[in-house]
Amino acid sequence: xxxxxxxxxxxxxxxxxxxxxxxxxxxxxxxxxxxxxxxxxxxxxxxxxxxxxxxxxxxxxxxxxxxxxxxxxxxxxxxxxxxxxxxxxxxxxxxxxxxxxxxxxxxxxxxxxxxxxxxxxxxxxxxxxxxxxxxxxxxxxxxxxxxxxxxxxxxxxxxxxxxxxxxxxxxxxxxxxxxxxxxxxxxxxxxxxxxxxxxxxxxxxxxxxxxxxxxxxxxxxxxxxxxxxxxxxxxxxxxxxxxxxxxxxxxxxxxxxxxxxxxxxxxxxxxxxxxxxxxxxxxxxxxxxxxxx
Numbered sequence: 592x593x594x595x596x597x598x599x600x601x602x603x604x605x606x607x608x609x610x611x612x613x614x615x616x617x618x619x620x621x622x623x624x625x626x627x628x629x630x631x632x633x634x635x636x637x638x639x640x641x642x643x644x645x646x647x648x649x650x651x652x653x654x655x656x657x658x659x660x661x662x663x664x665x666x667x668x669x670x671x672x673x674x675x676x677x678x679x680x681x682x683x684x685x686x687x688x689x690x691x692x693x694x695x696x697x698x699x700x701x702x703x704x705x706x707x708x709x710x711x712x713x714x715x716x717x718x719x720x721x722x723x724x725x726x727x728x729x730x731x732x733x734x735x736x737x738x739x740x741x742x743x744x745x746x747x748x749x750x751x752x753x754x755x756x757x758x759x760x761x762x763x764x765x766x767x768x769x770x771x772x773x774x775x776x777x778x779x780x781x782x783x784x785x786x787x788x789x790x791x792x793x794x795x796x797x798x799x800x801x802x803x804x805x806x807x808x809x810x811x812x813x814x815x816x817x818x819x820x821x822x823x824x825x826x827x828x829x830x831x832x833x834x835x836x837x838x839x840x841x842x843x844x845x846x847x848x849x850x851x852x853x854x855x856x857x858x859x860x861x862x863x864x865x866x867x868x869x870x871x872x873x874x875x876x877x878x879x880x881x882x883x884x
Contacts, residue, residue, distance in 0.1 A: 778811025783869025
């Protein structure tokens with residue numbers, strides 16, 4: 592299968608490209624930079640120039656492929672609403688490139704905020720005010736006959752990057768203390784990047800219209816456990832802070848830092864015969880790469 596991958600040179604995307612090529616697929620990777628062109632060529636992928644706001648490049652890339660994995664997203668949380676709209680238009684453009692075919696499109700979303708305070712499952716639907724627009728955009732394409740499905744991501748990690756935890760690490764280094772809110776028992780789900788890459792491949796090969804998959808290896812890792820581990824690795828104090836102190840410490844991350852967001856992947860594992868084998872989040876944090884200041 593020839594697969595068009597957006598975000599192909601990113602943290603998750605580069606792992607997905609490697610997984611696809613190793614499994615015998617060919618990859619057409621989206622990039623806008625010379626560095627991205629070189630990285631894709633080195634990985635054995637073909638290059639498609641463009642970006643998320645170049646809708647024609649997205650349409651033509653999708654039309655040239657047998658399937659699409661959409662991973663790209665602008666991770667500037669100061670413009671989150673604007674970036675969600677860019678994502679919505681990008682998904683619509685990818686779908687238009689596949690119209691009239693049965694080619695699968697995998698759209699990326701998140702397990703966070705789907706069912707705060709309880710274990711989210713693949714059956715849960717995002718609330719109407721769910722901030723990320725990807726699932727609504729996917730539903731619109733499905734109604735138009737596109738073979739679209741959704742992969743919801745937790746905190747995806749290795750020893751270098753760990754999703755939102757990466758931002759928490761930067762804050763802890765800046766503040767000189769690693770904080771959690773209250774008792775720190777609120778949880779975030781997680782999965783190793785190589786397990787996530789394998790799930791994307793399996794979901795693409797399954798090509799089940801309308802499916803929702805949870806790329807979750809660990810249902811929930813407590814913030815206190817995360818903070819304690821980071822404190823040891825960064826050699827800084829760990830402390831609990833009150834909810835009214837969260838904004839001053841975490842900044843924009845405060846909106847997530849106190850939330851309990853566990854998620855299950857039981858249905859996904861059964862459907863795709865997906866069994867995560869990579870290290871857990873805490874194991875990767877114990878081996879955290881700490882660059883010089």
